[in-house]
Amino acid sequence: MCRTSIPRVGPTFRPLPPGAFVTGPASTPHDARRRLLVPVLGSCGIVAALMQTVVVPLLPDLPALTGSSASTVSWTLTATLLSGAVCTPLLGRAGDMFGKKRMLVLAMVVLSIGSLMCALTSDIAVLIVGRTLQGMATAVVPLGISILRDELPPAKVGGGVAMMSSTLGIGAAVGLPLAGLVVDHADWHMMFWAATALALVVLTLVVLVVRESPVRTPGRFDVIGSLGLAAFLVCLLLAVSKGAAWGWGSARTTGLIGAAAAILLGWCRHQWRARTPLVDLRVTTRPAVLLPNIAALFIGFSFYANSLSTAQLVQTPEASGYGLGLSVAAGGLCLLPGGVMMVVLSPLSTRLTATRGPRFCLGLGAVLLGLGYVVRIFTSHDLWTVIAGATVVASGTAMCYSALPMLVIRAVPAAQTAAANGINALMRTIGQAVCSAVVAAVLTTYTISAAGRELPALHAYMVVFVIAGAVAGCALIACLCIPDPVGPTAVPIPAPATPADSRPLAPRPDPTGRT
Structure with a gap:
């Protein structure tokens, strides 16, 4: 019996070797x-x-x-x-x-x-x-x-x-x-x-x-935690940034530092317990x-x-x-x-x-x-x-x-x-x-x-x-x-990749059904 060779129409798809990468489209949004x-x-x-x-x-x-x-x-x-x-x-x-x-x-x-x-x-x-x-x-x-x-x-x-x-x-x-x-x-x-x-x-x-x-x-x-952290930071940073002008031993400076320490302890306790x-x-x-x-x-x-x-x-x-x-x-x-x-x-x-x-x-x-x-x-x-x-x-x-x-x-x-x-x-x-x-x-x-x-x-x-x-x-x-x-x-x-858009591409199936 004579077999007629029928030409295949369209591209031939071959599976890529494992780990192969190809570049994607030239540009996408x-x-x-x-x-x-x-x-x-x-x-x-x-x-x-x-x-x-x-x-x-x-x-x-x-x-x-x-x-x-x-x-x-x-x-x-x-x-x-x-x-x-x-x-x-x-x-x-x-x-x-x-x-x-x-x-x-x-x-x-x-x-x-x-x-x-x-x-x-x-x-x-x-x-x-x-x-x-x-x-x-x-x-x-x-x-x-x-x-x-x-x-x-x-x-x-x-x-x-x-x-x-x-x-x-x-x-x-x-x-x-x-x-x-x-x-x-x-x-x-x-x-x-x-x-x-x-x-x-x-x-x-x-x-x-x-x-x-x-x-x-x-x-x-966590609203309570947010307020606590804000209060701690305000007290601490005010004392640090204004301590030289107010005096490091002044009541305002020492009071703010003491308040910051107390707030921090309470805030940490709340953070450990909060869901x-x-x-x-x-x-x-x-x-x-x-x-x-x-x-x-x-x-x-x-x-x-x-x-x-x-x-x-x-x-x-x-x-x-x-x-x-x-x-x-x-x-x-x-x-x-x-x-x-x-x-x-x-x-x-x-x-x-x-x-x-x-x-x-x-x-x-x-x-x-x-x-x-x-x-x-x-x-x-x-x-x-x-x-x-x-x-x-x-x-x-x-x-x-x-x-x-x-x-x-x-x-x-x-x-x-x-x-x-x-x-x-x-x-x-x-x-x-x-x-x-x-x-x-x-x-x-x-x-x-x-x-x-x-x-x-x-x-x-x-x-x-x-x-x-x-x-x-x-x-x-x-x-x-x-x-x-x-x-x-x-x-x-x-390590940084050399190709800009290198991505793995899964092998496509062959239209003929072969792999």
């Missing part, structure tokens, strides 16, 4: 959104960090501009610090429960309203309220980190988280020179008009690009989570000392014998190379975290922080050496900030990512508040008379650098004690 996710969320973090430092160059002139006292004007910084510290863990927990994008949009809307209030007023009371609203946006960083964990492929999570975490330092480094330029060349309200426009642009991008994460934590929101606590202390007190939080406290302190001292050091009049007499804008520009290095080092930090682990990256960053302050101690007379030392400190900070969220992510369940990173960011904020109080106390203790006024002596800055370097050493010790995570909450950190 989901792929486009995913590519924009890191830049958009990073922009949120930079804008939020800008608000922390944007008012600093204005502080010397604000009493005359608003008709208020210097102590009242200082609340424009204190209020932002307090609201950021209180809202970061609260919005992080609310994001885990009710939607991370929803809380992110809320934070950016409040930031826009606060910036607009500051742009429209010269009244100090309204200005403080606006600054309080701006501080709420600090929560966007842990919320963004949690969204990245939920939305990105595992191989890209490390890079996205590193960049998101670094925005805290990038925004702080960029904010001072930009604000200084505005103060030197335009009306001070323009600074807040620019902040309003920037916040609205970023808010629009969030609405268009970021999708709501499906990962949620069921349960009821759905605001902060799961059973997870938070594990060494794999607790030690990164302690390290974050030290890193926040050590990094902030660099920001507080550098601009002030180079702006000191030349009559002091060590100052360079630079303008506000020029003093802020000394921190700009450090901000650039934080951007540049984020990919390297991601690679180190993937190949050597986040603990190695954190330890290396802490060592760089300490070395940066060694440089600062011996080279604080020439502008280029001041910039070099500040840049080394910023480089170490970039590596630490990249590693800390990954240490937290791999040690907590996915449903608690935003809350856990909110606590980690809170510890950095507390470290910065303590650093501000310590630096202020040191700079007012060691003074000299020059240019017709009292100025910090060069020895005061050396003491600050020694303290900050020692604190970086404490961060290194905490890092070395962090255990490797074990159990179901451990999250592997894969």
